[in-house]
Amino acid sequence: MTAVATTPTTAAPATNRPNRARRRANALWGLVAWLVGIVFFLPVAWMVLTSLHSEADAGTNPPKFTAPLTLDGYREFFGATTGASPWPPLINSATASIASTLLVLALAIPAAYALAIKPVRKWTDVLFFFLSTKMLPAVAALLPIYLIAQKLGLLDNIWLMVILYTSMNLPIAVWMMHSFLAEVLICFIFSWNELLFARVLTATVAQTAPVFLTSFVTSQGLFLAKVCAAATAISLPVLAAGFAAQDKLVQGLSLGAVK
Amino acid sequence: MSAVETATARVVRPVGARPARAQPRRTAWIRRAPLLPALVFLIVVTQLPFVATLVISFMNWNALYPDQVRFTGVDNYRTVLTDAALRASIVTTVELTVSVVLVSLLLGLLIALLLDRVFLGRGLVRTMLIAPFLVVPVASALLWKHALFNPVYGLFNGVLTDVWHLFGANSPPQPDWITQSPKAAVVTALVWQWTPFMMLILLAGLQSRPAEAFEAATVDGASAWQTFRYITLPHLRRYLELGALLGSIYVVQNFDAVFTITSGGLGTANLPYTIYQTFYQAHDYGRASAAGVVVVIGTIIIATFALRVVSSLFREEAKR
Incomplete structure (x- = not known):
């Protein structure tokens, strides 16, 4: 820290440039944060999306991301065919x-x-x-x-x-x-x-x-x-x-x- | 039990021990009265069963042979500590806990540092990151097992197929994630769940940093790494400790993930699962209790450290 302290502060006249650089760095790290957030949220999003697919579309490989949406899964959850009420x-x-x-x-x-x-x-x-x-x-x-x-x-x-x-x-x-x-x-x-x-x-x-x-x-x-x-x-x-x-x-x- | 209390007392003494003036007996009891229902309830529901566990752990008691119930001394402990499966489950518990806590702590730190910056949509990103922690644990375990890891219709292999097809290849690798690396599968699901917890604690730590030290460092021209290494990290130390210890207490006891993802198979049975199995399937009450006591002793060791950290944070709070 002492070594750092002795460094002369030369940045005074050029305040504009570090600010722009800092803004760019902030935007970049913000992008990284967004990516991480999306990765962590992905399983939840996938769970919700799959819950809105029919069983046939849910079990495909490769996955059908754009399969038609249906509430059948939720109907099943509420016991449509089994009669087991949640x-x-x-x-x-x-x-x-x-x-x-x-x-x-x-x-x-x-x-x-x-x-x-x-x-x-x-x-x-x-x-x-x-x-x-x-x-x-x-x-x-x-x-x-x-x-x-x-x-x-x-x-x-x-x-x-x-x-x-x-x-x-x-x-x-x-x-x-x-x-x-x-x-x-x-x-x-x-x-x-x-x-x-x-x-x-x-x-x-x-x-x-x-x-x-x-x-x-x-x-x-x-x-x-x-x-x-x-x-x-x-x-x-x-x-x-x-x-x-x-x-x-x-x-x-x-x-x-x-x- | 008494070990926890003595440890607790040792931790506590410097905090609150203010020699109180001798109170008249009656007012002392009136003051204590509101405390008693909670105290009695807690002792009856949480402490007495432990005493029972301790007693049963010295007995030969298998529910399938009710006529052979008798005291056997330390036999159960000998079985617990020499039985290969049980010993393996102790090792598994340590492995799971250490890897989950360390990885989620590290990821949580990196993400907290990212979220400490100002950027567009920070609130939304934070909300997305908290989501894994808010999915009901069993639901999350089921999600990972069936919707993500499944070799036939799971998302991971599905995406592999997509990517391979994208490049015109016909035989994409379709690993059976859980069978090939069962422990890593359980750890991954748990890390996904616990990283948000660590992130929240560390973010709270980051946002309580004194601003002056930063301004001073910036004026002195310290690099970002120097600021992190010499100002942020020392400040975060206790938050890191707190995250690690609370995480350990919760993960050591994890049952949901092991029960759901592997049913304790493929070498992933941890102690809580093994105890559940010994008791629920083998009906060996004595052995299950002895294993329970072993877990308690292990947890007491962790808890002693945890209490020390929590009490030091409290002292800090009181100073302010």
């Missing part, structure tokens, strides 16, 4: 996400109040205890929870998932109650997305959307457009929520450490 799993996911978020709020607001507004003694220890539960791998608790749920007759019951999702999100909610609007969103997304617990602990009645999604993959026949339609439809609430509050995402995901 609404129960979707409603289950919504129930689990919304109810667990509300329960999180009900528990976290008083806790955050006790920790932040009128701090109890050793409040940071409590705060870090909350956080540390989030870092323990959920899979290690799966078995006892399964056994307990079996004993209590709670298997395949969506309210079991509500309780579990609440416990998964409570630490984050307590941790960053200051801006809890963002938290509401993240809890919803995490609950909506969860597969492992839902797969083991629910079956037909309480089945959530991610579990339902895996059932679209069949060993016989074509299913690509259906899967893409289902994947798109199930991701839509999360995409909508996430796009609506991009700025809050980081804060929620980094447990409030990044503002």
Whole structure:
């Protein structure tokens, strides 16, 4: 740095040229950013496009980018031929996400109040205890929870998932109650997305959307457009929520450490 | 469990330990009361099952042989640590986590640097880049497996066919991506998902850089690389650490991608998947629990570092 500091500043009279060069560099890097953005968005775009193709057009090689659009995939998703309605799993996911978020709020607001507004003694220890539960791998608790749920007759019951999702999100909610609007969103997304617990602990009645999604993959026949339609439809609430509050995402995901 | 707490306590002490004046007992409990429902709920739902896991891990308990349930000491741990498949899954977990976190962190850094500049349509590009993170994880895994990687009708091989035809060649290569490189396939799908996360954290870091240091560097005629190396990178260090640690915590536990893309086959079974399988298909509760405890211990080691980073960021925040 000292070597740099001694360099004389000769640029004073020719301010025009560096500015133009900088503008050109900015445009160039902007173009690169656009390319990267498109590459990352491509799979999503392909998913949406394929979901609007007929099964015959979806399964071709080379791909038919300009095949006629149809809503057949979505009709299938809504059970046109199989009669399997996506609404129960979707409603289950919504129930689990919304109810667990509300329960999180009900528990976290008083806790955050006790920790932040009128701090109890050793409040940071409590705060870090909350956080540390989030870092323990959920899979290690799966078995006892399964056994307990079996004993209590709670298997395949969506309210079991509500309780579990609440416990998964409570630490984050307590941790960053200051801006809890963002938290509401993240809890919803995490609950909506969860597969492992839902797969083991629910079956037909309480089945959530991610579990339902895996059932679209069949060993016989074509299913690509259906899967893409289902994947798109199930991701839509999360995409909508996430796009609506991009700025809050980081804060929620980094447990409030990044503002 | 206590290991986490002691680690936590050690991390926390310098932050908040303000010796509080002795409060009358009753007011202390009134103050604590709002905290209790959340605390009790969390202990019951997350801590007690771990205790149960710990107990079961010392038992011989296979659901298919309910009459043979008994304590066996450390047998399950011996099996877990000597069983080749389980050991392989530990190695796989480390491989998956390290490669996904490092690659997505690097890509995230490059993209964050790009997005830190002013250009036309920056908001739209940022929105497009966030999209992968917002696709439901199972949906994204299905998308990669069937719509992109599939050797017959996947987009990748389809584009290869198109490109080859474009140049008049008739036999385009049609690799079976997942079979030929299963781990790379899982890593690619996960990197695609996690790069936006890293990018967002690092972008937040970049945008909180003190402007004065930059102006000074520009006035002094520092090159772009020098500014990056001596100002940006040191400032980003803790954001990089935070991204790496949070990413590790989430990726170590990954289940969706492994379950969907390869069903744990072809050497991609990580620990969460193996535990799921031991418990769900082999019904060996004891062994599954022992493997669970092993994961917990591994995570505690990572979590200790993570808590330290988060608490140092918090201290910074408090200073401002």
